Amino acid sequence: MKAIITGEDIGTTIDFRSIGPYLARHLWPEETVVSAGHGVVLSHTPGKPGYATLFMEVYPPGAAFIRGEGETPEACEDSCWKQYQFALNCTPERAAENAGHEWEPRGYKNGAGFCKHCGTFSSRIFTGEQLGQFCRDCGVGTTHDWVEQDDGHYVFLCPEHTPPIPELSPDELFKMLFGENGKAHE
Ligand SMILES: [Zn+2]
Ligand SMILES: [Zn+2]
Incomplete structure (x- = not known):
């Protein structure tokens, strides 16, 4: 080890x-x-x-x-x-039948799954197509990114159509972390 x-x-x-x-x-x-x-x-x-x-x-x-x-x-x-x-x-019973895992997403949107029989967790089990998640902009199946809407529905985005994370200046980052009245501004 x-x-x-x-x-x-x-x-x-x-x-x-x-x-x-x-x-x-x-x-x-x-x-x-x-x-x-x-x-x-x-x-x-x-x-x-x-x-x-x-x-x-x-x-x-x-x-x-x-x-x-x-x-x-x-x-x-x-x-x-x-x-x-x-x-x-998987479980000894499943192994005896050479049946292996049977995956379910249990609400995960990132493609991860749990085995119904033994509880094993694994990433990259499901594709966006299998989960019914399609990019808002181009329609490809995606497990890359999603945003919850006000009505509780989700919008899904592929890597190409996920907006880049804005680059913050140190000053903006500080404001985000500590608010406008952070001590460093005095
Ligand atoms: Zn299993
Ligand atoms: Zn897209």
Whole structure:
């Protein structure tokens, strides 16, 4: 396995920081990139507190980013490994039938999908045509950009017809971030 930022080959020893080195017990491919530690997960629901947890994150070949949480390094690794097996083979039942994943967009407009059976997430599953998203200006299928209209409908835009992001001067950027009365103007 490889460390996430340095790319250093770490063999099967994963550094959970506060817990110290931990020996992986599953046969991860060598090129798997890993990061682990103890962190706080912020809540996005008002009134619901965040929580602290051990975590392990992997980028294994043949799958998207996977994150596992648990009370112990073993639990984190087992969670990641299970998700990885699902990503590669889908559920054991589907794998036995050689059926593979069955994707659904679940409201995503960027082409990403989730497997109905195992929950695996993957980007670039659906095309704009498949999602019924066509560029307002030229009519090609697109997952590139979209804008919600006042009536709740969406307008879709291909890369060619997406307006460029305006280049802001440092002064304009400052106003955007801090408002007209930012201290630097005094
Ligand atoms: Zn699946
Ligand atoms: Zn277009």
